[in-house]
Structures are given as structure tokens and as C-alpha cells.
Amino acid sequence: MSTQKVIKNLKTFSTAAERFEGSHLLCPGCAHSIIVREVLNATNDNLVVSASTGCLEVCTAIYPHTSWDCSWIHIGFENSSTAMAGVETMNKALRNKGRIKEDEPQPKFVTFGGDGSTYDIGFQWISGCFERGHDFMYVCLDNEVYANTGGQRSSSTPIGSSTTTAPAGSHSYGEKRQKKDIVSIMAAHGSPYVAQVAPNKWKDMVKKIQRGFDTEGPVFINAMSACTTEWKFAPNQTIEVSDLAVDSLVFPLYEIIEGRELNITYRPKNIIPVRDYLGAQPRFKHLFKPEYEYLIEEWQKRIDGRWEFLQKREEIRM
């Protein structure tokens, strides 16, 4: 049984013993490191961490250095979930066989992947792991773009965003597709716990992470990771942009238990217009041309509709 770590305030939380070291090569202002610290600092248990190829991996494990003071493995872009399934299964096997003693504390298994690894190339592997019910937590660092390779679209890239493979130009407003609803898809796997989090709402996030750690079976966390480089805001604006995302409800914070019970975990006191969120990020700046204004209006309607849907689902408890 894991011991629940008591977290009273941000100061003690942020100065907790680090298993993700401060020295790494992530961009200044990158939300990845904030998310990873909030996940790792939420528990005192032994940890095995796996990571997909991506920003987090290439910035934290370049030989002969490592930023990880915990067991850590990376294999490839698409298979970090299954790598962890292998580790988790070996733990079970060695305990069954008595080669790991019963009284040795159970470790926690956490996998990090970007939206490329999660929504796209690694989706089959994740789906397989969730169907088989491995006891681990998958955390998607969702920055809505292939940031590690210089800003190409993923199936998490929202409509209207300009990326290098779906750029805005004289004949295009950029990405034509809406972001895939990964949270619903993972909930539909029957996962015991699925949640969407944002690192700026750290109390909400830590509560969900701790619940995830205490849940047996595969847990999916979709973590919004504002990307200073590809969303093109200044490095000191990460938390502000993240606040705009959750307060505009573009990125609503909620959880789904056992694939059914939906709880909204954060309700903004003042809901701000989607326009304000988009306006803070130059990846959307072309949408403010008169010919694309309609896209912003459509977007606002979509967000309003989505928020209504989430509230109704919460209300009817299924």
C-alpha cells in the first residue's frame, strides 16, 4: 500500500526531494518540467518512469548525463507504454516467484509521452496496455504539436493552429481538423481513472495524480503542456497562457471514474472568451484576419457546447 504524501502548500511542494533533477535541456518556460515535477513530487513511493522519444526524453537523458534520480527507461517513440507494461509485469512475476519479497513496498509505474506518442504513433500500444489492465499511470504531455522535431501537426493540434506541416498561408488557415478527444477515448477503454489536468492548477492536478497513484489498473492523465516554442508565447508567460486555457474552458479540468462518472474539478469564476486565449498565442494570429473571424466564433460555440455537455454528463452521473 502506498503512503499518501501530505502536500500543504506550493512552497513545500516545490522544494520536495527531487527525483527529476533541475538540470535538463528543456526550453526555458517549458511546461513539461513543471508537470513532471508535480507528478513525481506527489508520491514518496519508489518509481519506475518510462518516456517516449520526444522533448522530455531528448532533454533529460543525453549520455553521459541523466536528469532522473529514479529508475527510468526509454525505448522508442511509440512504445513507452508497453515498455512499462513489461516492467510492471516483471514486478508481478518476481513477486509471484518470491524473488522480490512480499514486504518490499510496491513501486509506482509512470509513463510520459507527448501528444505525438499518445494521440498518434503510440496509440495502439497505449490502447493495448489499457485493455490488458496493466497497473500504471500514463501521463500525456499534451502540447498539441510535434515540438521535438520543430512543430509539425499531430492529431492533438487544434483547428486553426499554424504548424510546419499544416501552415497558415495565403490559401490556408492552418490545421483543418479538430483536436482528437483522447480523454473520452481512454475513458471508453474502461480505465478506472481518467483525468485532464493543467500544471497551473497544481492543487487540482496533484489531487488527481495522487488519486491515480492510489488506483489499481491503468490510469490516463492528459496534461496540458503550454509550449513556449511552438505556441510562440514568451517563456515567462507559460502560467498566464495556461490560465487562459483553463479559464476560457478550451482546456476544461475534469475526471472520469470507471469510464462513467464524470466530475468537473475546476469551474472558472470568470469564464473568459476563447478569443483571449487564442490572441495570446501567435500560432493563431492569422485567425484574427477578417476572413477567418468566423473560425473564432465557431470555436467559441464549440467550447460552449462542450462545456454544456460536460456539465450535463456530470449532472446525470453517467
Added chain:
Amino acid sequence: MNTKVMELKDVEVWDGNMANSQAFRQADVDVVAAYPITPSTATVENYAMFHANGYVDGEVIMVESEHAAMSGCIGAGAAGGRVGTATSSQGLALMVETLYQASGMRIPVVLCLVNRALAAPLNVNGDHSDLYLTRDCGWISIDAFSPQEAYDMTLMSFKISEHPAVRLPVISNQDGFMTSHTAQNVTPLKDEVASKFVGEYLQVNALLNFDKPVTHGVQTEHDWHFEHKAKQHAALMSSKKVIEDTFAEFKELTGREYKVVETYGMEDAEVAIVCLGSTFETAMLAIDQIREEEGIKVGVVAPRLFRPFPLEEVADALLNVKAVACMDRSAPGGTVGTLYNEISGALINTSARPLVTNLIYGLGGRDMAISNLKDIFRQLDADAKAGKISGNIQKLIGVRGPELSYYNVEGK
């Protein structure tokens, strides 16, 4: 957990897949992550049946693809225990990315590769195109020619793979259907003898050892990549000694002798073929017949060890022949076959200058009968006597349609 005891007879009748499964059972594998594919499916099915009936207490994960099977094996291996899986053909092809990752990360894994043709066209039968796809992936690759050998090689593969000086994954090959589905007499070891022979798993940098956290699967660029790959190559090259020692220890235990290059009739052979897989056994019969009936001194050379390639032993075996046919059971894709390249490379710096031809045969399970091999030996004998290759260097044999042959360097 206690496992049930499986009563084995002194001699069992097993096909190549059952031979693999029994070796897995006796090696007490901790985690098997697998995805079924013909003709290796039964290796995993048998093992799942052992698991369902309490004969093994490791974990079995039936994953959603072969790529995931090897990914799971790498994760489980890095966690710190014994792992194995099986595949064929398209499954191997899907796994290729992870094969390089397993060897580069120095994770011991045993992969039973039941050799089968690669599509297209789709074909479930045996050839060596999947085996050849593993050429440069950095795994040890051992070839079994019969169910008995499949049992022996798979069992030994665990010991070799996990040896502290090796720490490299091992492929245990056998021919699809010809070996995997042909039931023959197999003499197994007693469970406790097999278990003792393979030994306990020795953890190295285990993820589940929390006293010493380790980082697996780092990135290296121009500054360190070469050193890593060089060290990996060095480990693979020096694994031959461990493999030979393991063969020797196995002989002490069983009386069954294996060499990194197997030969038959080579003591006085004037012409020879080089092949892999079950063709070796057919060749032994052809050699006996043709020597008795026609008095031609012929022999066969088969690399038991495909990787690391036993270049010196192959050269030694062929030093005194006048003509060699390298028989490649894979479509060569616009060049000479793999064995032709390897054998020519082995001989080029020696004093031997036999005529070396390349026969492409048996694709997609096309039969290679004793009579076909006798024809090949007769042609080799004729070439040797004439002192030159008749026609082109490379010929596709046993295929319908107009004769296809390529490359000629006569007179150069």
C-alpha cells in the same frame, strides 16, 4: 508459487514449436510477451497452455502486435528478469525497430524465430527472408536444423544471452513447417538438469532495484554514439567464445556436439554447398547417396552461428574445395545472396580460390529435395573439373519460367 511437475519421457515426440515451448518452460522464463503468427504460433500457444495448467509460474502477456511483444520484452528484461518470445516473417518485420533497440540497450532476450517468407505475395511457408532481415540488428543468431536442435539451441540461448560478458539478445532460428511442424524424436534434459544448466537470472542494472536507480535507453550523438556501437559490436564478436563454451558444457551434459560451423563430408570434399536450416539435413542424405552411387567427393557447410558470423571457421571448412555453391533461400533484392557475400568474403583473403556460385532456391517453401541437391553437386563437380563456372554466377533454381541467371566475371 509452486509449479506442477511435467512428467517427460526419455524421448519425446515434439515438433520444433513444442521444442521451443519446453525449453521456455525448463528455463523458467519470468515474462513472455508475444503475439501469434504462423508458423511460430504454437511456441506461444503451448507455453500459454503450460501457464494455464500451472506448469509455469512466470507471467504471459498477449500483446496487440509483434512490435509491442518485443517492446514488452525489453521493458521486462530491463526490469530485471528472464524474457522470451517467438515470431515469424511479418511479425519479425514489424519488430525490426525494437530488435535494434534491444541489442543497443544490451537487454538479454530470447526470440524464437520460426523462419518464413516475407510478403508480398503473402506466404506462410518457410524461407530465410526473415532471418536475413535480422542480419545487422546486433543480435546473436543461432540456427537449428531439427526439432532436437531447436530445443537445444533455445535452451542454450538463455544461458548465452544472459552471460555477463555477453548481455545481448539471441535469436534461435528454425525452418517454418519443415522444422516447426515436423514431429521428431527429441531427447530432453530433466527439468532440474536443464534449470541448473541455464542457471539463475543474474540482474544487471535492473529497473526494479531501487537502491541503485539507472537510466536505460539514453540518447547519444556524434560524441558518444560510435563508442556505444563499437562496444556493442565488440561484445557480439567476443560472444563466440561464450557460445563455444556453452556448446562444450552442453556436450558434457548430453553428448550432443555442436559447432559454430557444421560440416558433413568435408574431410575430403572437392566440391561443397553452403546452406542454412533444414537443407543441411537433406544435404547429408544427398551426399551419402551421391558419394556411394557416383563417387563424387562432395560436402556441406552450414553456419550454425549466423551472427556473430564465423568467418574464420567457414574459411577453414572450405580451404580445400574447388567449387562452392552458396545457397540462399531468400530473394536477394537486386544483388547476390547473403551467404554468397559472406562466404566470398571469408575466402577472398585466403589462398583458396574456389569457384563460388550463388543459387537462389526454395522461396516461399518451395521444396529442396535430395534429387535437386544431387543435381547441384553434379554441376559443381563439372564446374570444378572444367575449372570454370558454367554460365552465370547467380542462378535461380527450382522456379518455373525462363531460366534466370546473373553476373559473369569470366576472364577478368
